[in-house]
Amino acid sequence: MSKLVACVMTNLFEDSEYTEPANAFRNEGHSVVTIEKEKNQVVTGKKGEVEVAIDHGIDEVNPKDFDALFIPGGFSPDILRADERFVKFVKHFMNENKPVFAICHGPQLLITAKALEGRVATGFKSIAVDMEYAGVNFKDEEVVVCHNLVTSRKPDDLPAFNRESLKQLAN
DSSP: OOOEEEEEOOTTBOHHHHHHHHHHHHHTTOEEEEEESSTTOEEEOTTSSOEEEOOEEGGGOOGGGOSEEEEOOBSHHHHHTTSHHHHHHHHHHHHTTOOEEEETTTHHHHHHTTOOTTOEEOOOGGGHHHHHHTTOEEOOSSOEEETTEEEESSGGGHHHHHHHHHHHHHO
16 A cells, blocks of 8 residues: 655755655655645755755645655754744644654654654764663664654665564555
8 A cells, every 4th residue: 555655854864864765765756745844946966966856845734744754964954943933843643643754864853842852763873862862772784663753864774674663564
């Protein structure tokens, strides 16, 4: 069954951490909808290799309309977490136990949403202490699955991240 995946992102996302999962999701028949502050924007990855057209502005979407949430890493999650609209949006997915896929710095947005306490998760090594302060049982592993939450550390972990994310979407 095809799922609708919300992807929150802005400039300076980690190029491969968007493209590889998004392509994996689409190849399995799922739809990925990109969400930023305003629609009709084009955001650029931090390596400058990837440009992504934004489908919707955050004020135009309702998290209830989506089956899952995808947060690519890079600097994008840190930028987005300063905007309460994105914090509320991502918190909905955690509160409703919908699948959430966050890689690298992606968990920063979930930390700000105060949605990780009591979870087992991973992320880029520079945010490990932040995650621990947020009440996470941090694991330095390529992929960690905790109920509906799939997290990974870095681009090298993408095969495992994609595999486990697709398992969640198959449910």
